[in-house]
Amino acid sequence: MHHEYKPSKYYFTFGPCEPALRLRAGDTVETATVDAGGQDRYGNPVPDEMLQSSRETEYYKANPLVGPFYVEGAEVGDALVVEIEKISLNRETAYSKILPNFGSFTEEGPGMRLLFNKPLDEVRYDWSLDLAKKTGLLIVSGKRIEVPLDPFIGSIGVAPRFGRHETSLTPGEYGGNMDCVETKEGTTLYFPVFVRGGYLSFGDVHAAQGDGEICGVALETTADVRLKFGVLKGKGIEWPRFENAEHIMVAGSARPLMAAFKIAHLEMVRWLVSDYGFEANDALQVLSQVGTCRIGNVVDPNYTVVSKFPKKYLS
DSSP, rough: EEEEEEOOOOBSSSSSOOOOOOOOOOOOOEEEEOOSSBBBBTTTOOOOBBBBSSSSOOOOOSSOEEEEETTTTOOOTTTEEEEEEEEEEOEEEEEEEEEOOSTTSSSSSSOOOOOOOOOOOOOEEEEEEEETTTTTEEETTTEEEEEEEEEEEEEEEEOOOOOOOOOOOEEETTTESOOOOBBBBTOEEEOOOOOOOEEEEEEEEOOOOOOOTTTOOOOOOOEEEEEEEEEETTOOOOHHHHHHHSSSEEEEESSHHHHHHHHHHHHHHHHHHHHOOOEEEEEHHHHHHHEEEEESSSSSEEEEEEEEGGGGGGO
């Protein structure tokens, strides 16, 4: 069944909140996202009554998420399958920023102030998007910077394990704010199911981004997104897995960066052993020679590394 979903509420956490829709394996959902700052395709802010709120606590208001989507038949120990069928940018602008107390040049973040020196000043950059040419343009320092657009979902994941709720700013074993350029149209994602129904949420579409998102902010914009859902029974994976036409991939998120690197590559070895008939030592050897990796982010509460293995070596 195909669902055209118009969000009535946006969340700032990954977790088992009230489901936006209840889906079955094979269903598709098409919906629109707002940007990381909570503005829609027309530049209008989302009304406060549509944003997650609580009388008992406050939320870090970044990356408003659509969802969560409950998938019938998805049980703890299964894998939730999410095919990204479409990411269609629907706005001719994107913004980026340099922010105080955030980014790869500081270990600070929300609620944590450790710098002795003065923080960076906030600077906003407004990019023009040519949706027909699929390019983004910035005039800066007397230069015309034109980049190809490569849209992807910056923040996508399921409810975390052990009853946790995690902020929309944080990546982990549940996916989350991985800021990984590989979560784009044509990619299939596999998430561990830690809570019955999965509770998939997503948002924070980027028009383009370099590896690491080093200033902390990509080309933040809005899009129409279509996802198809499925369930792999008893798959029992521990970390998000992706695949496209050329690669299988694993995302690991942790601090320090080396821990994320190790998680992603160890999980890749396990995948090669469990599904593709490699002996463990042989998988490590081949991965060492043909594997590549992407750095999703080095700015969030956890960093993200994606291990990539070419499919042509699987058979």
